[in-house]
Amino acid sequence: MAKTLELKLTEGDLAPDFTAPINGGGKISLSDFKGRNVILYFYPRDDTPGCTKEACAFRDDFAAFKKKGAVVLGVSVDSVKSHDKFAEKFKLPFTLVSDEDKKIVQAYGVWGEKSFMGRKYQGTHRVTFLVGPDGRIRKIWPKVKPEEHGEEVLAALDQIVI
Secondary structure, eight states: OOOOOOOSOOTTSBOOOOEEEBTTSSEEEGGGGTTSOEEEEEOSOTTSHHHHHHHHHHHHTHHHHHHTTOEEEEEESSOHHHHHHHHHHTTOOSEEEEOTTOHHHHHTTOEEEEEETTEEEEEEOOEEEEEOTTSBEEEEESSOOTTTHHHHHHHHHHHOOO
16 A cells, blocks of 8 residues: 655645646646635546546536636646547536646645555545635645545535635
């Protein structure tokens, strides 16, 4: 079993800003969304079972996130081309951020040792950050159940007082 991920960021910290390419072309920066809640969810790979369940949960709850004025950004180290296929295949209405150089996953401390069937490797841990309108981290989910996660984040948005 891989050691438990120790996040270097905590609730209340300023979220590291970034600029990166996105599905559909172009680039975005976290600072583009100042004044809004941002759900920044990190996931291992496009079009894998758990990642697809998580993305589809956010997709299915997307109207509710939008109604609350929240932005959903999915981040993985996959290429823009891979993100384009994934978003198209599952009709994902939110932005997928490509972090091929691993700068964002490292800044957020979600890149680290993982284990699958006894084999250890480096990869992205499934972690979600809720970044408040002031750019500070309001909530962190270090352990995520992909199917339920969208609703869990929505419930947290209702509880967070800005």
